[in-house]
Amino acid sequence: MARSEPEAVGGVRLQKAMASAGVASRRVCEELISAGRVRVNGVTVTELGRRIDPERDRVSVDGRAVQTDTTRRYVMLNKPVGVVSSMSDERGRPDLSGYTSGFDERLFNVGRLDAQTSGLLLLTNDGELAHVLSHPSFGVTKTYVALVRGRMTPAAIRRLTAGVELEDGPIAADRARIVDASGRVTAQTMVEVTLHSGRNRIVRRMLEAVGHPVVELVRRQFGPLHLGTLAPGAMRELTPAERGQLLTIVRDAQQGSKARKAPGKMEGR
Secondary structure, eight states, rough: OHHHHHHHHHHHHHHHHHHHHTSSSSHHHHHHHHHEEEEEEEEEOOTTTTTEEEOOOOOTTTTTEEEEOOTOOEEEEEEOOOOOSSSOOOOOOTHHHHHEEEHHOEEEEESSSOOOOEEEEEEOHHHHHHHHHHHHHGGOOEEEEEESSSSOOOOHHHHHHHHHHETEEEEEEEEEEEEEEEESSEEEEEEEEEEEETTTTTTHHHHHHOOOOOEEEEEEEEEEEOTTTTTTTTTEEHHHHHHHHHHHHHHHHHHHHHHHHHTTTTOOO
């Protein structure tokens, strides 16, 4: 049952919450609402006086989720080689606490990169988002670029996508391709591998299984997020568009999970 009475007397005006979330100016947000392009908790809203609870209500524009909950923080880090993916390390190695200590929120990493792998690591205080992005059942892909030993052939690429047998079970890449086979001093190949598995050191083990041990490994993409030109050790807040893409993945995953648990039941509250 809708909470119409509390919404009428409290909360924040929908257009103000949207503008604060970086959707557009308040005037443009009002136009989006009037045009029927905004939904709150799955229901189209056209009245400009509608109030919402930014921390509980789910807002979307043209089907894409909007982050109205300002208590949530989403930060991209280009993790350097040598840093472990934990907030503290019993062996005294450099860890992520050096990157999160400046934030008021208690941030944690979404998934892990081994110490010798650099690249895109997401830091957040959003537990629901971390679960969806990390769990392989939701199919969120990660793309890595690896410099490997030897001249990789199309046959090796086909083995990666067909599947290789590892000590903890079979695994197949979602996509793989040779980026550059020119090499440096000795025969080396640059290869791109995309997969949704979160198993430990999985890319390194897959490439070694097809006869091409990794020399360098960088994660360039995590779901819709791209590392771009972010320098090693640098951080940046996600843009409103990036946050919307991630939150849309979470919303769709949760809706799909509910549908699987309750087949045949009508949607409603």
